[in-house]
Amino acid sequence: xxxxxxxxxxxxxxxxxxxxxxxxxxxxxxxxxxxxxxxxxxxxxxxxxxxxxxxxxxxxxxxxxxxxxxxxxxxxxxxxxxxxxxxxxxxxxxxxxxxxxxxxxx
Numbered sequence: 001x002x003x004x005x006x007x008x009x010x011x012x013x014x015x016x017x018x019x020x021x022x023x024x025x026x027x028x029x030x031x032x033x034x035x036x037x038x039x040x041x042x043x044x045x046x047x048x049x050x051x052x053x054x055x056x057x058x059x060x061x062x063x064x065x066x067x068x069x070x071x072x073x074x075x076x077x078x079x080x081x082x083x084x085x086x087x088x089x090x091x092x093x094x095x096x097x098x099x100x101x102x103x104x105x106x
Contacts, residue, residue: 003072003084011071012052018080019049024100027058033091044098054085056095065093 006014029041046059054065067088074082083095 003074006071006073011054014073015050015052015054019051022047022049025097026100027056028096028098029056029058029063030094030096031091032094033089035089036091046100047097050083050095063093063095 025047026044027042027047028044030038031041032038041063042058042061045061048057048059050056054068054071056063056065065085065087068085069088070084070086072084072086073080074084080097082097085093085095087093
């Protein structure tokens with residue numbers, strides 16, 4: 001699905017709803033920009049939530065996106081697959097999501 005851009009007035013409601021419906025998800029975070037290249041910040045660790053001020057809170061880490069200017073989401077009727085945030089410096093923060101692995105009951 002193509003990315004959908006969210007207007008700034010939608011960010012708070014969208015990410016509040018997203019965090020409430022989260023369930024067991026894992027997150028992969030990449031940052032790409034001319035000044036820093038392409039870096040992996042997190043590789044599929046447990047996701048706790050995303051706030052509308054654009055802090056991604058995950059297992060043992062927090063990824064803060066300073067001065068976000070654009071938010072794009074790749075989603076369908078059932079779930080958000082990825083979120084791309086562009087910061088004031090033009091760097092792109094790609095937040096990819098996947099279902100957490102369910103372990104069998106002991």
